[in-house]
Amino acid sequence: MTTMLIPRAVRAQAPALSKELAPNYGSTVCRRWKSGPYGYTQAKALVYSKYGDPSNVLSLHTHSISPSLPSNQLLLRTLATPINPADINQIQGVYPSRPPFTTLLGTPEPSAVGGNEGCFQVQSVGSAIKSVQKGDWVIMKNTGFGTWRTHALAKENNVLKIEDKEGLSPLQVGTVSVNPCTAYRMLKDFTTLEPSQDWFIQNGANSGVGRAAIQLGREWGYSSINIIRDRKTAEDTEAMKKELLDLGATKVLTESELQSREGAAHIIDWTGGKNLKLGLNCVGGPQTQALTKTLSQGAHLVTYGAMSKQPLSVPTGLLIFKDIKFSGYWVSRWSDAHPEEKKKTVEEILTLTREGKFKDVPFQEMRWDWGTEESVLKGGIAGTLEGFRSGKGVLVYGDT
The missing domain is CATH 3.90.180.10 (Medium-chain alcohol dehydrogenases, catalytic domain)
Known part of the structure; x- marks a missing residue:
């Protein structure tokens, strides 16, 4: 320059x-x-x-x-x-x-x-x-x-x-370059999700990446479980849940609901206990450990952020007995390494935007x-x- x-x-x-x-x-x-x-x-x-x-x-x-x-x-x-x-x-x-x-x-x-x-x-x-x-x-x-x-x-x-x-x-x-591309690549690049059959779960669901993942998942036929922080009032929490459900979320839970016995039972009931194949994590800390425990055998947890500023603790049993795979994702690294793929991804998202399918x-x-x-x-x-x-x-x- x-x-x-x-x-x-x-x-x-x-x-x-x-x-x-x-x-x-x-x-x-x-x-x-x-x-x-x-x-x-x-x-x-x-x-x-x-x-x-x-x-x-x-x-x-x-x-x-x-x-x-x-x-x-x-x-x-x-x-x-x-x-x-x-x-x-x-x-x-x-x-x-x-x-x-x-x-x-x-x-x-x-x-x-x-x-x-x-x-x-x-x-x-x-x-x-x-x-x-x-x-x-x-x-x-x-x-x-x-x-x-x-x-x-x-x-x-x-x-x-x-x-x-x-x-x-x-x-x-x-x-379009950061949040939507992050959601797009994480849903596509780490595991194969079958439309009308498989689920993914994510925390930070009301973030830019979370909202993008909800909409892309809806468009591609993937069901989603979306975790949000508990708001100050029950009314605020319900309003956020409704906002994400209207966007295309299949289910929405708060962090406290996720960590409860009832929340875990709901997830097993919704997914059949075997179709929750992908987790998206931008939080870290104990909340993410609770999310990871819900994943099905052989699933993949992808971490792209750490908003809690707490480390991700992985129970050994999830590695040995459930064969959960753990990866990190940084869209900047992907973007710099794959400029042509970035262009295709951007254009596809903008096409959905133009058609009113991505808000x-x-x-x-x-x-x-x-x-x-x-x-x-x-x-x-x-x-x-x-x-x-x-x-x-x-x-x-x-x-x-």
């Missing part, structure tokens, strides 16, 4: 920044963006130069991008970028994947841009670009690019084109305009790791 800064003498003569139409998030997107002297694009990015709490280490950096694109690069403007827990962990320095710190954006210290997922619109392309053109929507092929920015320069091989954006919103496209997770939208202050953006990112959020936080870009 190459970012060119406007010389001080030129900046002093800069004309007023141009303004165009505000966004209309339909099949086509008309946006306004900031244009500096001689066609330079004014851009902002949330960057960090050291690891720590996002509220302490993130800063809003302004820079300029030259209109003279290298032949193999394209200029992107950002439409929507989610705030995932892994993004926060990355900034904290506790995530296995860490983007390199550089000064390519003209930051005083080597820095990285936050975020790993998003929907972008191609604004202009270099002379050698063949696979995309102005107006196309793209997502990042690999993680670690840094998506919390109003504009970006990328190489052609950095992006995957969305072949058909009709009937889709930037939020739907911008949030969005609840969103908490935060608009990022040119004048949005740093404190507002950082405040919107804060709390992503806290429980009982009303929806996934997503940055939606306005007059940037």
